[in-house]
Amino acid sequence: MPTLDVELNGEAVHDIDAPDAFVTDGPFPIAFDNDGRSTHVHLHFDDELDRVAAVDEVNHYVADEATRRVHVSTADVDEPVRGKLKIVTGYGSNTRYVDVRIDPSPDEPSEPVAVDEELSAPPERTPxxxxxxxxxxxxxxxxxxxxxxxxxxxxxxxxxxxxxxxxxxxxxxxxxxxxxxxxxxxxxxxxxx
Structure with a gap:
């Protein structure tokens, strides 16, 4: 499961350093790594992404020089869904957008499980x-x-x-x-x- 790594307060107060794009095929965590003073982070998915991705809370507190992980749940999709994740710090003073693409989960071939004939018969007596x-x-x-x-x-x-x-x-x-x-x-x- 890929992790979306976001650095906070790296070069300046309320600074956000995140990748331009992120691709996943299922639920994923966002790891906020705070290099400075405590801060509040607000998350928002645009309309396209909001249909298939969700977080329990949109506002998150990240303590001084701490890492906070936020779980993003996703729905199953039949075709790739693209959208923007908006990350806001400093009560709106700094904003960063990440292009997110959620791909369909790869179908895992279901192979029948071989069962030994000896295991399919009940035991002769109770142990x-x-x-x-x-x-x-x-x-x-x-x-x-x-x-x-x-x-x-x-x-x-x-x-x-x-x-x-x-x-x-x-x-x-x-x-x-x-x-x-x-x-x-x-x-x-x-x-x-």
Whole structure:
């Protein structure tokens, strides 16, 4: 995409240095390169050019020794359109005209895309979900269903039961802890499925 380069304040205040002519076949940027103090730039397309080219804003502020880019959108054209772009600085104290020609976009030949027969057939089976992703999905489902508090409470109860069973060393307590652990794991599996 060609760029229309415009130098501002180069040799004098409000000076505009731009090419005499500019040719493009689609949208283009105008790059205002300010070599001096801040300035305001006004853009205007003549009637012919205004039918196919446009800018969002016609007045632009360019800061001290800065570059400002302005996007010019263009319509698709069937034949070249010629016109003048008027560039004004210093609230009308200096004006420069650029002859602009917008050519039709070159037609790009559309070639069919070759698709391998192997890619056109659906896979024989769905790929396996990696274990890390399975854990993340399970935690996500548990959080969305509000089961975090229940899971934490269940595992704390099991941990307390195991600590009690170790302290008491009783077969009955171990059976109760095993049942509690089974119920907790079963509830967790139901919650994440």
């Amino acid at each position: 396996d979900v990696p274990p890390g992703r399975q854990v993340a999905n399970a935690v996500d489902r548990l959080v969305r269903r509000g089961g975090i508090a229940g899971a934490v409470f269940g595992f704390l109860a099991v941990a307390a039961g195991v600590a009690l069973a170790l302290a008491v060393d009783s077969a009955v307590v171990w059976v109760v802890v095993a049942v509690a652990l089974t119920v907790t794991l079963g509830a967790a599996l139901i919650a994440v499925s």
